[in-house]
Amino acid sequence: MSGSRCQTLYPFSGERHRQGLRFAAGELLTLLQVPDGGWWEGQKEDGLRGWFPASYVQLLEKPRKVTPQPGEDSLNCPLPPGWQSYMSPQGHRYYVNTFTNANGYHTPVTPMHQMEPGHMSLRKPSGDPQSPGSPRVPRRLARESSRTINCVTFPHPDTMQEQQLLKPTEWSYCDYFWADKKDPQGNNTVSGFEILLQKQLKGKQMQKEMAEFVRERIKIEEEYAKNLSKLSQNSLAAQEEGTLGEAWAQLKKSLADEAEVHLKFSSKLQSEVEKPLLNFRENFKKDMKKYDHHIADLRKQLASRYTAVEKARKALTERQKDLEMKTQQLEIKLSNKTEEEIKKARRKSTQAGDDLMRCVDLYNQAQSKWFEEMVTSTLELERLEVERVEMIRQHLCQYTQLRHETDMFNQSTIEPVDQLLQKVEPAKDRELWVQEHKTGDIRPVDMEI
Amino acid sequence: MSGSRCQTLYPFSGERHRQGLRFAAGELLTLLQVPDGGWWEGQKEDGLRGWFPASYVQLLEKPRKVTPQPGEDSLNCPLPPGWQSYMSPQGHRYYVNTFTNANGYHTPVTPMHQMEPGHMSLRKPSGDPQSPGSPRVPRRLARESSRTINCVTFPHPDTMQEQQLLKPTEWSYCDYFWADKKDPQGNNTVSGFEILLQKQLKGKQMQKEMAEFVRERIKIEEEYAKNLSKLSQNSLAAQEEGTLGEAWAQLKKSLADEAEVHLKFSSKLQSEVEKPLLNFRENFKKDMKKYDHHIADLRKQLASRYTAVEKARKALTERQKDLEMKTQQLEIKLSNKTEEEIKKARRKSTQAGDDLMRCVDLYNQAQSKWFEEMVTSTLELERLEVERVEMIRQHLCQYTQLRHETDMFNQSTIEPVDQLLQKVEPAKDRELWVQEHKTGDIRPVDMEI
Numbered sequence: 001m002s003g004s005r006c007q008t009l010y011p012f013s014g015e016r017h018r019q020g021l022r023f024a025a026g027e028l029l030t031l032l033q034v035p036d037g038g039w040w041e042g043q044k045e046d047g048l049r050g051w052f053p054a055s056y057v058q059l060l061e062k063p064r065k066v067t068p069q070p071g072e073d074s075l076n077c078p079l080p081p082g083w084q085s086y087m088s089p090q091g092h093r094y095y096v097n098t099f100t101n102a103n104g105y106h107t108p109v110t111p112m113h114q115m116e117p118g119h120m121s122l123r124k125p126s127g128d129p130q131s132p133g134s135p136r137v138p139r140r141l142a143r144e145s146s147r148t149i150n151c152v153t154f155p156h157p158d159t160m161q162e163q164q165l166l167k168p169t170e171w172s173y174c175d176y177f178w179a180d181k182k183d184p185q186g187n188n189t190v191s192g193f194e195i196l197l198q199k200q201l202k203g204k205q206m207q208k209e210m211a212e213f214v215r216e217r218i219k220i221e222e223e224y225a226k227n228l229s230k231l232s233q234n235s236l237a238a239q240e241e242g243t244l245g246e247a248w249a250q251l252k253k254s255l256a257d258e259a260e261v262h263l264k265f266s267s268k269l270q271s272e273v274e275k276p277l278l279n280f281r282e283n284f285k286k287d288m289k290k291y292d293h294h295i296a297d298l299r300k301q302l303a304s305r306y307t308a309v310e311k312a313r314k315a316l317t318e319r320q321k322d323l324e325m326k327t328q329q330l331e332i333k334l335s336n337k338t339e340e341e342i343k344k345a346r347r348k349s350t351q352a353g354d355d356l357m358r359c360v361d362l363y364n365q366a367q368s369k370w371f372e373e374m375v376t377s378t379l380e381l382e383r384l385e386v387e388r389v390e391m392i393r394q395h396l397c398q399y400t401q402l403r404h405e406t407d408m409f410n411q412s413t414i415e416p417v418d419q420l421l422q423k424v425e426p427a428k429d430r431e432l433w434v435q436e437h438k439t440g441d442i443r444p445v446d447m448e449i
Numbered sequence: 450m451s452g453s454r455c456q457t458l459y460p461f462s463g464e465r466h467r468q469g470l471r472f473a474a475g476e477l478l479t480l481l482q483v484p485d486g487g488w489w490e491g492q493k494e495d496g497l498r499g500w501f502p503a504s505y506v507q508l509l510e511k512p513r514k515v516t517p518q519p520g521e522d523s524l525n526c527p528l529p530p531g532w533q534s535y536m537s538p539q540g541h542r543y544y545v546n547t548f549t550n551a552n553g554y555h556t557p558v559t560p561m562h563q564m565e566p567g568h569m570s571l572r573k574p575s576g577d578p579q580s581p582g583s584p585r586v587p588r589r590l591a592r593e594s595s596r597t598i599n600c601v602t603f604p605h606p607d608t609m610q611e612q613q614l615l616k617p618t619e620w621s622y623c624d625y626f627w628a629d630k631k632d633p634q635g636n637n638t639v640s641g642f643e644i645l646l647q648k649q650l651k652g653k654q655m656q657k658e659m660a661e662f663v664r665e666r667i668k669i670e671e672e673y674a675k676n677l678s679k680l681s682q683n684s685l686a687a688q689e690e691g692t693l694g695e696a697w698a699q700l701k702k703s704l705a706d707e708a709e710v711h712l713k714f715s716s717k718l719q720s721e722v723e724k725p726l727l728n729f730r731e732n733f734k735k736d737m738k739k740y741d742h743h744i745a746d747l748r749k750q751l752a753s754r755y756t757a758v759e760k761a762r763k764a765l766t767e768r769q770k771d772l773e774m775k776t777q778q779l780e781i782k783l784s785n786k787t788e789e790e791i792k793k794a795r796r797k798s799t800q801a802g803d804d805l806m807r808c809v810d811l812y813n814q815a816q817s818k819w820f821e822e823m824v825t826s827t828l829e830l831e832r833l834e835v836e837r838v839e840m841i842r843q844h845l846c847q848y849t850q851l852r853h854e855t856d857m858f859n860q861s862t863i864e865p866v867d868q869l870l871q872k873v874e875p876a877k878d879r880e881l882w883v884q885e886h887k888t889g890d891i892r893p894v895d896m897e898i
Contacts, residue, residue, distance in 0.1 A: 146894055153896040163892055171880040179889025192888035199882065202688065209686035210697065216683065217704070220676040227669040234665065237658035239651065244838050248659065251845060255666070309896065356898055364895045371893060382879065389693050389875040396700060397870050400863045407860045414852045421846050426838040430831065431620040433648065439641035440628025443612055444820060445595055446813045447602040447758070449806055 004031045006042070006057040013372060014050055020376075021050025029057060038167060038174070038379045053379055055166035055174070150180050150189060151299070151306040153367060166375070173378035173385075193295050193374065196381050197288055203388050204284050210392065211277035214269055214399070221266035229259035242429030247420035257413035265406040272402065273395050280391055281384075291377055298370040305363040312359040316352040323349045453480045455491070455506040462821060463499055469825075470499025478506060487616065487623075487828045502828055504615040504623070599629050599638060600748070600755040602816065615824065622827035622834075642744045642823060645830050646737055652837050653733050659841065660726035663718055663848070670715035678708035691878030696869035706862035714855040721851065722844050729840055730833075740826055747819040754812040761808040765801040772798045 008027045014020025021042060023029070029042035032049065040054045145159050155161075165175045177192025232255035240248045281287075323345040330338045457476045463469025470491060472478070478491035481498065489503045594608050604610075614624045626641025681704035689697045730736075772794040779787045 146896065148896065152893050154891050155894045157891075160891070163890075165890065166892075170876065171883045173879070173883070176883050176887035176890045178892055181888045195886055195888060199886070206686045206689045210689075213680070213683065213685040213701070216680050216685075220673065220680060223676070224669065224673045227672070231662070231665050231669060234662065236662040236665075237655045240655045240659075244841060247842070247845060251848070252662070360896055360898050367893055367895070385879065386875040389873065389878060392693060393696070393870055393873040396696060397867070399700070400867050400870065403863045404860060407856045410859075411853060411856045414849045414856075418846075418849050421842055421849065424838065424842040426835040427619065429838060430622070430834065434620045434622070434625050437644055437648070438625035439630045439644060441612075441614065441625045442603050442606070442609070443627055444601050444816055445604045446816070447595065447597065447809055449809050 002031055002034055005029065005060045006031060007060055008052075008057050010056050012052050012056050013369075014052065017051050017376060019050050021048065021052045023052070028060075038170070038172060038382065053166075053174070053375055055375075148306065151303040152178075152180075152370075154178075173382040174375045177378060178374070191295070191299065193377065194292070196378060197292055200288055200381055200384065201285065203385060204281065207277055207280065207388065207392060210396075211274050214274040214277065218266045218269050218274065221262045221269070225259040225262040225266065228255045228262070232256035232259065242432050243420070243424045244426075244429055247417065247424050250420045251417045254413045254417050258410055261406055261409040261413060264409070265402055268402050269399065273399050276395055277392070280388075291381075295370070295373055295377060298366065298373055302363070302366045302370055305359065305366045309356070309359040309363050312352065312356040316349070316356045319345065319349040319352040451480055451483055453483075454478065454509045455480060456509055457501075457506050459505050461501050461505050462818075463501065466500050466825060468499050470497065470501045472501070477509075487619075487621065487831065502615075502623070502824055504621075504824070597755065600752040601627070601629075601819075603627075622831040623824045626827060627823070640744070640748065642826065643741070645827055646741055649737055649830055649833065650734065652834060653730065656726055656729065656837065656841060659845075660723050663723040663726065667715045667718050667723065670711045670718070674708040674711040674715065677704045677711070681705040681708065691881050692869070692873045693875075693878055696866065696873050699869045700866045703862045703866050707859055710855055710858040710862060713858070714851055717851050718848065722848050725844055726841070729837075740830075744819070744822055744826060747815065747822055751812070751815045751819055754808065754815045758805065758808040758812050761801065761805040765798070765805045768794065768798040768801040 006029050008023045008025055008029065011024045012020070012022065014022040017039075019041075021029075021044065023044060028045055031040060031042050033041040034054070038054050039051050040057075041049065041051050042057075043049045145156050146153050147156050148154075155163075166172065167175060173196055177196055180189040180191050181195065182188075183190045232252050234252070237248055239245075323342070326338065326342045326345045330342055455478050457472045457474055457478065460473045461469070461471065463471040466488075468490075470478075470493065472493060477494055480489060480491050482490040483503070487503050488500050489506070490498065490500050491506075492498045594605050595602050596605050597603070604612075615621065616624060622645055626645055629638040629640050630644065631637075632639045681701050683701070686697055688694075772791065775787065775791045775794045779791055
């Protein structure tokens with residue numbers, strides 16, 4: 001896929017990524033690297049290179065023929081085992097896994113990455129296209145199409161259009177942690193990002209505990225090796241002679257060899273398993289804190305801007321009421337002074353409307369910044385988690401490899417013993433011993449008188 | 450060779466063997482069993498069956514063609530590496546091993562087991578054949594052909610004929626322990642049999658020490674297994690989830706499996722190596738004491754009969770002196786009374802001569818009994834030593850076999866861990882975790898006024 005062209009769907013600042021590529025919506029990029037993990041490298045038309053979330057772009061070469069047409073029941077490809085599909089009254093295809101009760105919609109409208117770029121926002125697939133920040137006359141309908149929870153604005157569930165997941169096939173962190181959650185005690189809310197962070201910290205803890213476990217194993221091996229080595233130097237039956245004595249001496253020596261094997265195992269466990277596990281991501285907690293603070297700061301900013309919006313909205317309402325009242329007074333009294341006041345009230349009302357629009361704009365900018373940070377940070381956490389699991393897997397494989405080698409080496413310590421035991425020969429041993437200890441081979445004879 | 454016929458070379462009482470076969474020299478036997486170890490089973494012509502030392506008989510079917518002829522240099526078959534042969538002035542072939550400086554004669558006279566049976570004594574290959582116990586006139590020459598050391602009569606080294614070893618090819622105990630030896634301090638003499646007994650007792654001690662060594666190994670294995678098992682139950686990183694969590698749990702479980710393997714090793718070491726080593730020959734020392742006392746008693750009897758011989762010899766000398774003196778007196782005085790005294794002195798001298806012959810006969814009987822006991826007991830000790838070495842070899846082989854199995858079983862404990870590590874999949878783990886912990890997949894939208 002490297003070398004392919006793609007078009008950006010949403011603006012991306014790239015600020016939080018070391019080599020992030022800043023772009024607006026609708027730009028054309030050439031793909032340079034497309035590794036797994038959700039981050040791709042691309043080059044803009046002006047030559048700038050950098051990284052961005054793969055979900056922010058659509059591939060231009062993607063064949064259109066497989067696209068389901070709106071309203072058409074084109075999804076007649078076989079479903080995976082256990083899945084069934086239903087059509088909802090709104091024309092949405094609904095999937096249910098009959099084993100797990102997992103379920104989900106598939107919206108029959110054109111998938112997001114095939115829509116015209118630049119005409120929609122990732123965060124706002126609803127209603128009329130509009131560029132963010134452009135002030136408009138408030139509409140009652142618009143207000144009901146969304147609701148704000150903990151200062152974050154979500155589409156209203158009753159009226160919202162189906163959202164396509166950013167990474168539909170991957171159970172990606174960036175798709176499932178937008179809402180806050182009551183903590184188990186029900187006293188505080190915990191942000192989705194906080195839950196992801198806790199997962200990371202727990203993962204780091206698990207990794208540390210595995211290293212501790214390996215350390216315990218190392219101790220056991222060292223102790224075992226020490227005992228074998230000590231026993232090997234024991235003088236028991238050291239006076240056994242001949243070929244049997246040689247085999248016995250080798251058997252004792254084999255314990256020292258075994259000790260050596262286990263000592264080597266423990267030392268390799270330390271250098272190739274324990275240490276890498278311990279040293280992997282030394283400043284991990286500190287880094288996680290930074291993520292945490294950054295996202296939390298953005299949420300705080302969002303909250304304060306939300307307060308400003310609410311205040312501006314209240315002010316506007318008051319000004320509108322004031323204008324309405326003055327207009328009614330004018331109808332009754334018809335005085336010059338009143339007309340002057342109406343003009344003033346209208347001007348103030350318009351000003352309050354502008355204020356509100358400015359506040360909403362600022363709020364939306366903050367929410368947009370938080371949104372982008374959420375996507376990039378959760379994708380980074382996801383990458384880190386994959387890395388952690390892979391790293392641990394690799395070092396546990398190293399553990400089994402070392403265990404395997406230990407058994408192999410251990411077997412080889414016994415071979416010379418076996419060889420000498422095959423050579424044990426009682427007759428040979430007797431010969432050696434008799435030669436050394438014989439007292440006389442002249443037999444007695446009868447005494448003669 | 451079973452079924453072959455043989456002729457006995459020397460008389461054998463068979464008293465000290467549980468199923469010993471008593472025979473005189475020159476009897477014909479049919480061989481029933483001819484196992485290694487120097488003891489054969491045979492049947493006499495009267496149907497009696499029993500066991501006897503193989504060296505007491507000659508095979509009748511043995512082909513004569515390989516027999517070297519006296520004086521003929523017929524030994525031109527190639528010698529083993531390192532050996533050279535020389536012919537001595539007396540016509541003896543003399544062998545020297547140029548590596549070890551071992552050496553020995555090969556007498557060119559007809560080998561003992563091919564001599565005519567019944568015409569010689571095993572203990573007395575010298576001089577004229579005579580049946581033991583038949584009194585003869587003492588000869589000066591005979592006296593000089595032997596000498597008595599610690600009451601045992603040996604042929605004189607200056608005049609003795611070459612003796613063929615009882616078991617020429619075997620470095621048998623029965624051939625090399627006839628003489629006594631000064632102990633290392635030089636204060637006491639130790640009999641050859643005593644040295645063989647000490648070897649047995651030391652062998653028994655070695656065997657006991659090997660069992661102790663194995664016991665120590667058992668303890669080490671038990672300790673190791675205990676530690677592995679304990680670590681396996683440790684809760685470290687027990688909260689790791691998903692496929693990695695499964696692999697980790699299996700890795701921990703594999704330690705329990707390893708512990709099981711080592712526990713099995715230690716328990717088999719106990720039942721199949723330690724216990725057999727400890728229990729082999731429980732009453733061994735008591736049995737050895739019995740041998741010791743029996744041989745020592747025979748030596749004491751031999752000593753007391755030797756004293757009797759010396760006393761009788763002295764008495765005879767005195768009587769002969771007395772007779773001589775009296776004969777000289779007769780030549781000088783020629784009195785009746787003296788002639789009477791000469792008669793009396795001659796009678797007493799003859800009686801003293803008869804006494805001496807009787808004492809020598811009793812001495813020779815005792816020495817013969819001791820000799821037979823020496824041959825049968827040393828062959829028994831030789832058999833026991835072979836048995837001991839074979840037994841120990843077999844159990845040490847059992848040890849290496851168990852060690853080998855332990856390594857094999859140990860390897861198999863790691864296989865399921867490897868399998869699960871192959872199945873570790875970060876994406877799968879993320880899916881499971883996200884399904885459980887997700888907070889919300891609806892993305893925020895811009896706030897509208």
